[in-house]
Amino acid sequence: MQKIHIKINQIPMEVEKGTSVLxxxxxxxxxxxxxxxxPDLTPWGACGLCVVKVEGMPKLPRACVTExxxxxxxxxxxxxxxxxxxxxxxxxxxxxxxxxxTCGRSGSCELQTLxxxxxxxEVPFESNVTEHPKDESTLSIVLDPRKCIKCGRCVLVCQQxxxxxxxxxxxxGDHTEMMPAAGALLSxxxxxxxxxxxxxxxxxxxxxxxxxxxxxxAILDPELHxxxxxxxxxxxxxxxxxxLEPGTITTGKIYAALRRIxxxxxxxxxxxxxxxxMEEGTEFVDRLTKGGVLPLITSCCPSWVDYMEKYCADMxxxxxxxxxxxxxxGALTKTYYADKKEIPKEKIFxxxxxxxxxxxxxxxxxxxxxxxxxxxxxxVLTTRELARLIKQSGIDFLSLPDEGxxxxxxxxxxxxxIFGATGGVMEAALRTGYFLVTGSEYEKITFEEVRGMDGIxxxxxxIDGKELRVAIAHGVANVRDLLNEIRQARDExxxxxxxxxxxxxxxxxxxxxxxxxxxxxxxxxxxxxxGMYADDQQSEIRCSHKNPFIEEIYKExxxxxxxxxxxxxxxxxxxxxxxxxx
Amino acid sequence: xxxxxxxxxxxxxxxxxDIWKEKRGxxxxxxxxxxxxxxxxxxxIAIELSRYIDVPLAKIYGVLTxxxxxxxxxxxxxxxxxxxxxxxYLKGAQDLLHEVENLLGAGVKQTTEDGEFSVxxxxxxxxxxxxxxxxxxxxxxxxxxxxxxxxxxSKFHSKxxxxx
Ligand code: SF4
Ligand code: SF4
Ligand code: SF4
Ligand code: FES
Numbered sequence: 001m002q003k004i005h006i007k008i009n010q011i012p013m014e015v016e017k018g019t020s021v022l023x024x025x026x027x028x029x030x031x032x033x034x035x036x037x038x039p040d041l042t043p044w045g046a047c048g049l050c051v052v053k054v055e056g057m058p059k060l061p062r063a064c065v066t067e068x069x070x071x072x073x074x075x076x077x078x079x080x081x082x083x084x085x086x087x088x089x090x091x092x093x094x095x096x097x098x099x100x101x102t103c104g105r106s107g108s109c110e111l112q113t114l115x116x117x118x119x120x121x122e123v124p125f126e127s128n129v130t131e132h133p134k135d136e137s138t139l140s141i142v143l144d145p146r147k148c149i150k151c152g153r154c155v156l157v158c159q160q161x162x163x164x165x166x167x168x169x170x171x172x173g174d175h176t177e178m179m180p181a182a183g184a185l186l187s188x189x190x191x192x193x194x195x196x197x198x199x200x201x202x203x204x205x206x207x208x209x210x211x212x213x214x215x216x217x218a219i220l221d222p223e224l225h226x227x228x229x230x231x232x233x234x235x236x237x238x239x240x241x242x243x244l245e246p247g248t249i250t251t252g253k254i255y256a257a258l259r260r261i262x263x264x265x266x267x268x269x270x271x272x273x274x275x276x277x278m279e280e281g282t283e284f285v286d287r288l289t290k291g292g293v294l295p296l297i298t299s300c301c302p303s304w305v306d307y308m309e310k311y312c313a314d315m316x317x318x319x320x321x322x323x324x325x326x327x328x329x330g331a332l333t334k335t336y337y338a339d340k341k342e343i344p345k346e347k348i349f350x351x352x353x354x355x356x357x358x359x360x361x362x363x364x365x366x367x368x369x370x371x372x373x374x375x376x377x378x379x380v381l382t383t384r385e386l387a388r389l390i391k392q393s394g395i396d397f398l399s400l401p402d403e404g405x406x407x408x409x410x411x412x413x414x415x416x417x418i419f420g421a422t423g424g425v426m427e428a429a430l431r432t433g434y435f436l437v438t439g440s441e442y443e444k445i446t447f448e449e450v451r452g453m454d455g456i457x458x459x460x461x462x463i464d465g466k467e468l469r470v471a472i473a474h475g476v477a478n479v480r481d482l483l484n485e486i487r488q489a490r491d492e493x494x495x496x497x498x499x500x501x502x503x504x505x506x507x508x509x510x511x512x513x514x515x516x517x518x519x520x521x522x523x524x525x526x527x528x529x530x531g532m533y534a535d536d537q538q539s540e541i542r543c544s545h546k547n548p549f550i551e552e553i554y555k556e557x558x559x560x561x562x563x564x565x566x567x568x569x570x571x572x573x574x575x576x577x578x579x580x581x582x
Numbered sequence: 583x584x585x586x587x588x589x590x591x592x593x594x595x596x597x598x599x600d601i602w603k604e605k606r607g608x609x610x611x612x613x614x615x616x617x618x619x620x621x622x623x624x625x626x627i628a629i630e631l632s633r634y635i636d637v638p639l640a641k642i643y644g645v646l647t648x649x650x651x652x653x654x655x656x657x658x659x660x661x662x663x664x665x666x667x668x669x670x671y672l673k674g675a676q677d678l679l680h681e682v683e684n685l686l687g688a689g690v691k692q693t694t695e696d697g698e699f700s701v702x703x704x705x706x707x708x709x710x711x712x713x714x715x716x717x718x719x720x721x722x723x724x725x726x727x728x729x730x731x732x733x734x735x736s737k738f739h740s741k742x743x744x745x746x
Contacts, residue, residue: 165638172648181643182625182654190638580629580639 007073021063022050025076032076033085033114035092035202036151037064039521040507041160046152049088049114052076060084086118092149094125096203103147105204108518111149112203132177137187139364140209140357141198141514145177147205154178154197154206161507163477164307166191182580190310190579192476194303194505195357195382195514208357208515212389214379218349219262226349227265227337228258229329232273233355233420233510234383236531240517241387242397246524247531252402254353257390259403265337268405269352270412272329273419274544275553276300277432279570280322281544282561284429284500285436293317295471295486295498298425300324302362303505305574307476312483313576318501321571325419326352326359327369330376331569332409336557338372340408345374352380355420355513358505368572382515408549414536415544421529422474422509423450423457426502430461430470431543438464445542451533453508453522456482458498471498475507589626591634595619603635609645613652622653658693658700660738662686662718667706669713674728678714679703681728685735698739 002017008028015024020043025032035047043064050063053075063076075081093115100106135143155178158167166189169176180189198206218224230251239248255266284296299305299320308315323331330352334345352359363369363377370376381389390397405411415431418424427447434442442463449459450470455478458471473479482501489496506512508525511532541547558566591599598615602608612631616623623646632639646652662682666675679690682701688694690703709715712724716731718738723730 159638159640165640168638168640168644170643170647172650181638181640182628189640580632 004068004070006068006071009076010073015068017067019068021052021061021066021068021074021076024068025052025063025074030076032063033117034064035110035114035149036153038153038156038200040200041153041156044152044156046150047088047092049085051081051084053078053081082118086120089114089118090120090123091125093120093123094127095129096149097129097146098127099147103204104207104210105201109204110202135179135186136209137185138191138193138209139361140193141186141195142207142209143179143186144205144207145179147203148178149203149205150176150178151202152178153200153202157196157200158191161475161477162192162194162196162505163480164190164192164194167197184580188580192303192306192310192505193358193361193514194476196506197514198357199512199514199516199518199520208382208384209360210385211360211379211381212385215351215381215389218351218378221349223347224349225264225341225343225347226262226351227267227333228263228351228353229267229269229272229326229333230254230258230353231269231326231355231359231420231510232417232424232532233513233516233528234353234386235417235535236420236511236528237355237516238383238387239397240524241384241391244398245527247527247529247534249531249535250397251535252404253397253400254386255405256400256403257386257393257395257397258353260395260400261389261393263351265406267329267333267337267410268412268416269325269329269354270416270419271405271409271547271549272325272332273416273428274413274547274550275328275332275570276322276325276419276425277415277428277544278550278554278561279328279566280320281429281432281436283320283322284433286562288437288499294496295501296320297501298503299572299574300419300425301358301504301506301510302356302365303358304476304479304503305362305365306358306577307479307505309574309577310579313574314487315483316574316576318486319574321567321573323368323570323572324359324362325416326354326380327362327376327572328570329409330363330369331371332553334372334374334376335569336553337409345372348374349379350377352377353383353386354380355383355510355516356380356506357382357514359515366572366575371569383513383517384515387517408552411547411549412539413544413547414539414542416547417535417539418532420510421451421532422504422507423452423472423502424509424532425504426450426470426472426500428544429500429502430468432545433468434463435543435545441543450502451529453526453529455507468500469498470500470502472502474504474509476503476505479503589620589624591627591630592619596634599631599635608635609637609642610649613642613646617652620656622656624656625654655691655693655700656697659698659740660718661700661702662716662735662738663702663704663707665705665707665709665713665715665717666703667710667713669706669710670715673714675703675714677728678716678726678731681731682716682735685732699735 003014032050037043045062045065051060052063055073132145155167235251239250297318333350338345359380415428456473461468511528512520512525664678683689686694688701693700716723
């Protein structure tokens, strides 16, 4: 790589050719304010906040879209630049409703922070807020276009990272709005509810639907037995809301906090992640040995399921019929657990804490989500919502003791934990796959070859003398090529290029889900993933099939993996959902 | 222009699209051609096009709404345009637009339910001396007062004027 020599605020630096001034400054420990640029996205220089000076040049280039040039000397901050930036913030504020007190982003809003840092006490421009109704058509996220500052991040996320194209710049100039095409509501658009737009929006213009009240109402209702499950990815991220480093594992504190909030029973979605491995693993081995449709593609991610049903329905036969761990856990809570505890299932309120906005819609996705005869999961709260709930309950999270989950559907293995990271479902499946194929244990537990952050990863693994080809994709935009490769082989009647494929809609997997704490970048993703694998490494049992409670539930209730009972409760169906039919 | 045309991509259009499909800037050319054929770009056609050329509908609407030239609504039999250039604006163009909306039930960029009028706001049309100015099709009405609007509009209404 060619090196470029520059000065930033008189500090000499050597950076790689092609680096932007913004990134170079960050390396020098200098923070240039931004509203539109985001490390996950291609910068497009929309907001103008990152303007800098270049010695000897009259123009003020935008640092996010300007590559460093040899010998240049950049000034990132001086009173004049501060003044310009201040004016930009004031102008944005003049088009922005003054509603911080009731805004979902209050306290974490990038615009609010800038207004505070620039000491803005009044806005010298006439206020001009365009009226536009909220789009509350999905169960997952809310669009409030009045608060939109037109940074474009949501559009870029939806198009570049997710390849969904639910959102587009509609109109031009001052009248541009980020919204679905043809006047469609989000629910009528191709939106897959991943919530990545809400995780990237710098302000409160896109946010998760807040369902905290539903959980509190259930806790208040003396008739209801409230059972809560928490997803793998929550435990490595929620600490960030309380000042901990990304990747810090706080499982025991989350359990303790939920008990103090007043929940009756605490389960762990990791338990049913183990169960998913048994069901999906058995399905896979069946297909492999009996000549079923391959590759088998994972279906734990509701956004991915939604995408597939909309964009690649021809792949439905490849999809695992196994429900997501959350839905399995819900079905068992209102059957197995209800029976054991002798609580009528109508009296159980089943809640789930998830890193994911899409899970809010998954709970009513299909009639199979009512396998117990009731709605199997009654409410989903994201990690961000739980963090708020903990704060409003006056709980000092950091000083909580570590508590345990409740039996019998609370215990989990290391394999269940890593479900939250890209490659984790694959690795967990491989750990158990060998056992399912051969009936004996494999000496190898970790599969480093499926880990990592590359958008698509492939590996070839040898089990019992057979080659097993696997592929992993995360971030929906990475899936298209993989699917085309599979389609081509299928259409040409060739051997499938892979046997097993894992897809997670969010970059990095659920650890970077749309409902996780804000400011997720690859650095944060890597830290959270490291947290998952550390949790796995500390686990006494690291293979799903060795979870004693899993063995028990099959013995007592589900019979065998893939049994009639298992299918009734733990499997689902898919259907083609054509786009823009309204 | 045959507005009763069935809303689907004709063989002619498909042939045109096939030629342009792979070229740069194709989307604009194709949309132009569609507007030529239909007088506007119907949503149904845009959706069909999106499937045919495998381009997201959002991308098509991004282009469609970026250029003022493209119409998303079927134009009315008459086009009523109020000038909102500075001179007209100062002489009460907004009041005219409000009254038009009152009378027709259609605001700017909308078409009346009976398909008789499309309403538009246009930039200065060079008749500032006559401000405020409104045009219906090719006819110009200057120094206009809101209470004159009802009379003028009724003359263009096919039912009252007896023509089809
Ligand atoms: S939730 Fe995901 S798919 Fe839907 S608009 Fe946001 S980024 Fe796009
Ligand atoms: S909705 Fe949010 S992310 Fe999207 S353009 Fe507006 S401010 Fe930016
Ligand atoms: S990857 Fe995980 S967090 Fe993201 S949409 Fe899928 S299930 Fe939700
Ligand atoms: S951050 Fe560079 S222009 Fe917005």
